[in-house]
Amino acid sequence: MLDNTAADQAAKAELDRIAALPTLTLKDKMSLPPQRGAELPHREYRTTMDESTGTLTLAQARVEASRCMNCKKPFCTAACPIGMPIPQYLELLAGGNVEGAVKMIRSQSLLPAICSRVCPHEKQCQSNCAMGKCLKDPKKGIHMGETERFCIDYEREHMGGKTAPEVAASTGKKIAVIGSGPAGFSAAVDLRTLGHDVTIFESYDLLGGVLRYGIPQFRLPKDILDYEYSILPKMGIEVKTGVTVGKDITVEELFKQGFDAVFMGNGAGQALKTGTRGEDAKCVYTAEEYLKKGNRGQAIESGKNVVVVGGGNVAMDACRMAFRLGAESVHCVYRRTLNEMPACKAELREILNEGVLIKELRNPAEFVADENGRVCKAILDKFQLGEPDENGRPRPVKIEGESEEIKCDTVVLAIGSRVSDEIKNTTAGLETNRNGTYIVKAEDSCETTVKNVFTAGDAKHGPLTVVMAMKTGRDAAVEIHKALMG
Structure with a gap:
């Protein structure tokens, strides 16, 4: 069960301290601790399909919003694809005007309850947060996803829910x-x-x-x-x-x-395949099929030893889904290193916390099936990093004659669509x-x-x-x- 009681009490104490100050200076803001929602123990939540993190409490959300530096030129808003007025809604939230913050968020986004949970904030608004830059750690920037999530969860639980936009007179089209x-x-x-x-x-x-x-x-x-x-x-x-x-x-x-x-x-x-020998063996799935069936609770034969091929967010989701479908070990195979993985760092942290093992600089050369036609092992070619490609990432270069085998009974291909x-x-x-x-x-x-x-x-x-x-x-x-x- 998610419990944020201690964090909530600490946040309330911070609010009392803020209220006693004649003015909240930059130094005061920098001293405020970043707030996070409650979280299940990693090895516990890898067995449940329930949401593994909780929403901030009201006190936590106000403390987090109070950390905002109210920049004259907010780089966070400029980095948001929809131009969310982040400092403005944080100012309302910090003052306790949650309804005003909700209205401002809703004025800019049609799906804030969803975006607050799945947006790559660390690559967009949070990475451009002035507070993170002042503290020389992007992870200590304002947690915009957490504050936005709080506001919209508050709307759902305390404001009577989402209201439909007004519809203009019919155009006949x-x-x-x-x-x-x-x-x-x-x-x-x-x-x-x-x-x-x-x-x-x-x-x-x-x-x-x-x-x-x-x-x-x-x-x-x-x-x-x-x-x-x-x-x-x-x-x-x-x-x-x-x-x-x-x-x-x-x-x-x-x-x-x-x-x-x-x-x-x-x-x-439409999921892509690798063209690897043996990828038509039983229990070799595309991530699209694997996640769709897992999400719907449909029967899918997923074993104890799972190999996921890919390094994007879909691969991260497949790795975590594997544990929830009964896997005991999950390996993520990627042909570059962790530093080049396109997945969000937050998603990468999640799979590492849950116990996924990363096979860097590896790529499947062949999937081998047993006598029943089910995949039983993957043969992986070894790679090293070469010169940068057109996107600036180092190219993976195969090391001729070097490979390794890994036992598996399920393979998930998450290489794009x-x-x-x-x-x-x-x-x-x-x-x-x-x-x-x-x-x-x-x-x-x-x-x-x-x-x-x-x-x-x-x-x-x-x-x-x-x-x-x-x-x-x-x-x-x-x-x-x-x-x-x-």
Whole structure:
């Protein structure tokens, strides 16, 4: 059970100390201890699908917000893809005006309960925090994710919950939104707010896309997802689940049914494979299948010794999911070193805390199956770091003749994904890039090579972050509105 009683009492004492000061100086702010939510013991929480960290208490949230230096030029806001007015809402929160802070957050973000939990804050706002720079430690910057999470959890528990945006007078225009992930959700909400009739087409039986099926419950509880999505029926947005556009209905047929525009937020849900010998053996999964079944509680044969291939956030999720599916040992195989891993440092810390073993400078050469056809070991080539590539990361260079074997009964491939081809193959004139993403008419445009067909999120820019998908979904909504209304 999560217990933050001691931390809450300490935070209340800090608030009393702050209240007694004639003014809160920079030195005073730097002396305030960073606040963190309660956390289950690592080896305990690796066996539960419940959220492993708790929300700050009110006292903790106010202390954390009081640490903000109120910079005249807030680099944290500049580093946020949606330009969250961080110092402004922290000032309200520090003064105890939680409702004001919630309203300010909501004015800028459609999915704060989700973004506060899954955004890579350490790479965006927190890494640019002036307090972290003053203390010469980015980890001691303001924990924006924790304060935002507190505000929205407070809204849910004490303010009567999320309210749906007002809908403008009807424009008479109909828009089909393909996909209900963060891009599709955001586009649908903004388009409906502008007065358009909106119908969401979702291939799965439940809404959420990658938020529901790609991010594990222990990182993003599904009741939090449902809370953010609860406004859709209140706004009059129609939802059709179990419909795959490009298979059950085409884009051309949507236009024939009277839709004036189509938005494609179908994401990059087709997992890539390595091409490694033996990857067709039993119990070699893509991360997409492994996480989807794990998230839904569906039967999946996951063994005691799991190897996860990859170094991104999806690989981190797969490593942690493996323990919750009964693994006793989990190895993460990555062809560079920990320093080059693209995963968030927070996610990397989580897997190390839970006991995942990292196999650096290794890459699978072959998966070997037993007499029953199930994978039983992985043969790993050894690598060393070479000259930087076009992105500045050192290239992994194979060391000829050097390899090692590792026993395993399950392998998860988390090496990336692409946009599936169903829509492309059934839509005349729709052009795509090599990774399946849709080509747009201009860099700052969301319109594809087909008139009145727009895109955003992973379907436009490839797998990035939830906040970027939300932002581009909202950008697309503005562009669609202008295109239809002149």
